[in-house]
Amino acid sequence: MKCNFSFNHYKEILTLAKDKGYKSTFFDEEIEGRQIIIRHDIDLDLDAALEMAKIEADLGMKAVYFIWISSPFYNIFENRYKNIIMQIVELGHEIGLHYDETSHICNSREELISYIDKESEIIKIYFDLDIKTVSFHRPSQYILNSDLKCGKYINTYSKRFFKEFAYISDSRGIWQNGCICCMLNEDLPEKLQFLTHAIWWKEKSLVNQERLKGFLQYKLRKMSNDLSNNITIYNKKNLIVKENECEDYN
């Protein structure tokens, strides 16, 4: 088994977890024995998230996909991404809220919960999905250390899931202490929260900078197609975006 960020290795990881007796659950399920909660914070790439959702469903596993409603990288209301979100749900997974603390100015916990409510309500109205769980995007020290109670929402950074569960993440496209495989082969914690970011995973494993570059090229191609589908005077050949033309955007 070769450790990398390919979909194939993702499948191997989940198969290993199953073989070791882990059962995948959502955050609101309490079970006896080995439990793995697979969490996806969707910062950038909903297309890759769908591929991961299919792999999980094929193995009879479930996961929670946290969507960021104000993401600058995808629009959840766009047909393409709305359909992807609904496909993820149909595969048996849960949609949670990926909440960005910088989106609203909050002076109290109550105010923070009211914004979480507001964003969850938007998802409820548009997708008819009930949000039960919230994960914070680039969480502040306050979120990481305060065991914050979020009203009716489960906080993935609460003490229970962040400290009492073993926690492993692929943040920045690297493993801090080795691939999750090692943990599944050696430590075998009874309770495990496994966080992934779909942006790092792909059919063929890439180092993080290459993966980001590929993503940027994909977005340029997509924007070009969207322009030609919506703006009749747009001529793809005349408007090839060169890297240095983006420089004054800061």
Ligand SMILES: [Zn+2]
């Ligand atoms: Zn591995």
Ligand SMILES: [Zn+2]
């Ligand atoms: Zn995030």
